[in-house]
Amino acid sequence: MPTSSSDRLNQIGNEYFGRGLYTEAYDYYQQALACDRQSGDRRALVATLGNLGNVCAVSGRREQAQQYYQEVLELQKILGDERGIGTTLANLGNLRTDAGEWERAQAYYLEALDLLTRAGDDAALAVLSANLGLVARETGDYEQALAHDERSLTLMRRLGNQAGVADAYRLIGKTYVLRKRYDDAAACESGRKKGKSLKQPSCWSAWSPSIASITCPSSKRTRAG
Secondary structure (H helix, E strand, O other): OOHHHHHHHHHHHHHHHHOOOHHHHHHHHHHHHHHHHHHOOHHHHHHHHHHHHHHHHHOOOHHHHHHHHHHHHHHHHHHOOHHHHHHHHHHHHHHHHHOOOHHHHHHHHHHHHHHHHHHOOHHHHHHHHHHHHHHHHHOOOHHHHHHHHHHHHHHHHHHOOHHHHHHHHHHHHHHHHHOOOHHHHHHHHHHHHOOOOOOOOOOOOOOOOOOOOOOOOOOOOOOOO
């Protein structure tokens, strides 16, 4: 079957994914995977395996997601795709965050941070910084949490992402509450309200042959699924 068949199957899977119909999305991604394995198109395989990893991650099948992401990572290394490698490492970190394995999550995130910084991918770095802040907050390192979340805020502002700005304020405010800095937390709430509630469309979003996205750990998601 031609690669275009894979593209179409992935598109249908993405539509189901966006509607929260993960079983249907998974079925279409599996069909696309059969096409890609037959064609041997490595870039198409990266996209399809990434979609399979995402749908498994969002539906709680962490170990299966890990397997798909690991295969993506090996292909990206062959292709020399540093930005893609950074994205996949971040997604692997999110799986470990979901499992409460903070040290492993942080190790993945820091490796991803280096690659994505070199790639100059501000959008990915904004999400990754927030995820690093989450790990720091969960392990009681509130100063580091604030540093990461403030970097996320700066990047979201630079990108003009008002929803991301609102979420960054929310996370910073959460850390201030944990440190009993209630006046600072109140100021963050005021800043958050100037934006809008974040539905995080980029989290667990579908891959394409040319665009990979960092997923978000489930403890950070703000919408069901």
